[in-house]
Amino acid sequence: MTRPLVIPFFIAHQGCPHRCVFCNQHAITGQSAGSFPDVARLGQEIAASLARPRRAERGRVQVAFYGGSFTCLPAARQRELLGAVRPFLAEGVVDEIRLSTRPDYINVGIVDFLKRHGVGTVELGIQSMSDQVLRAGGRGHTVEDSERAIECVRGGGLKVGVQLMVGLPGDRPGLLFKGAAKLAAMRPDLVRIYPTVVLRGSGLERRYRAGEYRPMSLARAVAVSGRVKEIFDGGGVRVVRIGLQATDTIQDDIVAGPYHPAFGEMVLSRNLYRKVRSALAAAKESARLELRVAAADQSVLRGPGNVNLKRLAAKGLFDNVDLIFEDDRRRGTVAVAAG
Ligand code: SF4
Numbered sequence: 001m002t003r004p005l006v007i008p009f010f011i012a013h014q015g016c017p018h019r020c021v022f023c024n025q026h027a028i029t030g031q032s033a034g035s036f037p038d039v040a041r042l043g044q045e046i047a048a049s050l051a052r053p054r055r056a057e058r059g060r061v062q063v064a065f066y067g068g069s070f071t072c073l074p075a076a077r078q079r080e081l082l083g084a085v086r087p088f089l090a091e092g093v094v095d096e097i098r099l100s101t102r103p104d105y106i107n108v109g110i111v112d113f114l115k116r117h118g119v120g121t122v123e124l125g126i127q128s129m130s131d132q133v134l135r136a137g138g139r140g141h142t143v144e145d146s147e148r149a150i151e152c153v154r155g156g157g158l159k160v161g162v163q164l165m166v167g168l169p170g171d172r173p174g175l176l177f178k179g180a181a182k183l184a185a186m187r188p189d190l191v192r193i194y195p196t197v198v199l200r201g202s203g204l205e206r207r208y209r210a211g212e213y214r215p216m217s218l219a220r221a222v223a224v225s226g227r228v229k230e231i232f233d234g235g236g237v238r239v240v241r242i243g244l245q246a247t248d249t250i251q252d253d254i255v256a257g258p259y260h261p262a263f264g265e266m267v268l269s270r271n272l273y274r275k276v277r278s279a280l281a282a283a284k285e286s287a288r289l290e291l292r293v294a295a296a297d298q299s300v301l302r303g304p305g306n307v308n309l310k311r312l313a314a315k316g317l318f319d320n321v322d323l324i325f326e327d328d329r330r331r332g333t334v335a336v337a338a339g
Helices: 025-029 039-051 075-091 108-116 131-136 143-155 173-185 203-209 218-234 263-283 295-302 304-314
Strands: 005-010 061-066 096-101 119-127 159-166 190-195 239-242 254-256 289-294 321-326 334-338
Touching: 005 039, 039 075, 061 075, 061 119, 075 096, 075 108, 096 159, 108 119, 108 143, 119 143, 119 190, 143 159, 159 173, 159 218, 173 218, 190 218, 203 254, 218 239, 218 263, 239 263, 263 289, 263 295, 263 304, 263 334, 289 295, 295 304, 295 321
Parallel strands: 005 061, 061 096, 096 119, 119 159, 159 190, 190 239, 289 321
Antiparallel strands: 289 334
């Protein structure tokens, strides 16, 4: 599938009356709260993005409003931002708008308004499927709000994305996995998985410094996120991002926690290793085996410094294996057969 061209705008913290413990939108988006996007410049930036050279095969073009809670903005501001994209939608050079918001700022009227203004996808900051964790994180909404919002967005004919966090205060893996399974059963169109990090200026920083919150180690966050991804994979739900978006400033703003610019790749590598290990272990009676993996997964399979292949060899699973990379194999899939 051709990847869409996403033209992102960050509405840093604008419109959001809440202050979740983990949130410091200025740090996440790398922009000052309240300063962007300037509507006059928005059109110019879309035009400039569209004018850049691109590969011949054209995916859908989406303008995205991220980094805040879009539907918490005053209606006039929402209209202004969406209106700035309208000429590009009318011309057919932008296909749709996507935006992120809170589950408790969604209802039938809002979905209808968004649809009329060219929005095709709404991403909901679900973060947890446990009321206890939502309370501990100061989210200000409930699981029921999230479930209602998912149905409402879908019922209005828009695609629905969900964002889920790993390592929130008060959470534990068993609770998280149960929540992920519940969410997967609701069949959202896409999922983003974010590890919880302690951002400078966030409520979590105070708790961390007071010894009341301990972030996950990187290795644990990778393992837990990997399991969450497996749950969504098992439910046929697409995970489009794992890990925080790297920005120029994010590392300066992180006080502690499992941040790594290649976090998503580490999770994919962990999951693929486990899949390959099971497939080879199940087939190891054969004298010679062929292991087939997607060509695009080559570096994910190997892991940094070929660590995954070395681990397989150390377990005696890689002695008689011919490794074949296939261009047309779906990423994340593995086939093992007698060679
Ligand atoms: S709802 Fe979103 S923007 Fe608002 S405080 Fe929470 S994480 Fe930050």
